[in-house]
Amino acid sequence: MSYREMDRLELLQALMGKQLRQREVAERLSLSVRQVKRVVARYRAEGLWLAKRRKAARIHQRRPQRPYLGELVQIDGSPHDWFEERGSRCTLIIFIDDATSRLMALHFVPAETTQAYMETLQAYLKAHGRPVALYSDKHSIFRVNHPDQEGVPTQFTRALQTLDIQAIHANSPQAKGRVERSHRKPAPDHPWRRYPRSKPAPVSTL
Numbered sequence: 644m645s646y647r648e649m650d651r652l653e654l655l656q657a658l659m660g661k662q663l664r665q666r667e668v669a670e671r672l673s674l675s676v677r678q679v680k681r682v683v684a685r686y687r688a689e690g691l692w693l694a695k696r697r698k699a700a701r702i703h704q705r706r707p708q709r710p711y712l713g714e715l716v717q718i719d720g721s722p723h724d725w726f727e728e729r730g731s732r733c734t735l736i737i738f739i740d741d742a743t744s745r746l747m748a749l750h751f752v753p754a755e756t757t758q759a760y761m762e763t764l765q766a767y768l769k770a771h772g773r774p775v776a777l778y779s780d781k782h783s784i785f786r787v788n789h790p791d792q793e794g795v796p797t798q799f800t801r802a803l804q805t806l807d808i809q810a811i812h813a814n815s816p817q818a819k820g821r822v823e824r825s826h827r828k829p830a831p832d833h834p835w836r837r838y839p840r841s842k843p844a845p846v847s848t849l
Contacts, residue, residue, distance in 0.1 A: 652686065654668050654671055654672065655668065655679075655682065655683055655686060658679070658683070659683070665679055665680070708741060708742060709741045709742045710742060711742055712740055712742050712743055712745075713740065713742075713771065713772065713773075713774045713775065714741065714742060714774070714775045714776070715740075715741035715742070715774070715775065715776050715777075715778055715811070716738050716739065716740055716741065716747060716767070716774045716776070716777050716778065717738075717739050717740075717741055717777075717778045717779075718736070718737065718738050718739075718760065718763075718777050718778065718779050719736075719737050719779070719780065720734045720735070720736050720737070720752075720755035720759070720760075721734060721735045721737060722734045722754075722755065723735065725751065726848075730848050731753070733751050733752060733753055733754075734751070734752050734753070734754055734755045734759070735749060735750070735751055735752075736748070736749070736750040736751075736752060736755070736759050736760060736763040737749060738763060738764075738767050741778065747767055747770070747771055748763050748764075748766050748767040748770070748771075749763075750762060750763040750766065755782070755784070756784070757784050757797070757798050757799050760784060760799055761799065761802065764777075764802070768806075773806060773807070773808060774808060775808070775809060776808060776809035776810070776811050777803060777808055777809070777810055777811070778811045778812075778813060779810070779811070779812060779813065780812065780813050781812050781813070783797070784797060784799050785797060785799060785800060785810060785812060786800070786812050
């Protein structure tokens with residue numbers, strides 16, 4: 644295959660990959676759009692077309708939803724410009740029930756820390772009692788990620804053990820989809836819904 648044919652093939656591959664339009668390819672090859680279509684058909688017929696194989700989509704098996712309120716509570720932190728430039732960026736600690744998708748605890752804090760989760764857990768316990776398990780990601784607050792210290796509990800995990808609350812760590816963001824989706828599409832009782840941008844609340848500090 645000559646260099647000219649290789650260049651032509653690259654343009655045609657860009658066309659089929661929707662990186663270029665037929666008219667753009669036609670102009671670069673000094674051909675009409677109809678001629679470009681014929682060239683594509685000929686390359687395919689002669690086996691010269693090398694279509695790129697698409698990467699197989701990774702399918703995450705959906706985790707079954709727990710049947711009872713308080714059986715599993717998903718927890719996460721959402722850093723955001725909550726005060727819309729009226730104050731410093733902060734993090735919202737979220738506790739959401741797995742069975743009902745109810746927001747069980749919300750706590751604004753300067754940053755996602757062990758103390759922030761301790762305070763939110765305390766508020767949850769006072770309002771709703773002890774959950775069976777908490778479902779989190781593998782942040783260092785919840786799990787020691789050093790290979791030589793695998794299984795060593797963190798300060799937060801030790802607190803859960805004292806309270807007889809099981810700590811479960813998600814293997815992917817998809818696994819804790821309810822709390823992740825609450826960041827992207829807030830529920831009706833989420834702070835984003837309470838304070839629409841058209842009528843900003845006069846809150847600017849924690």
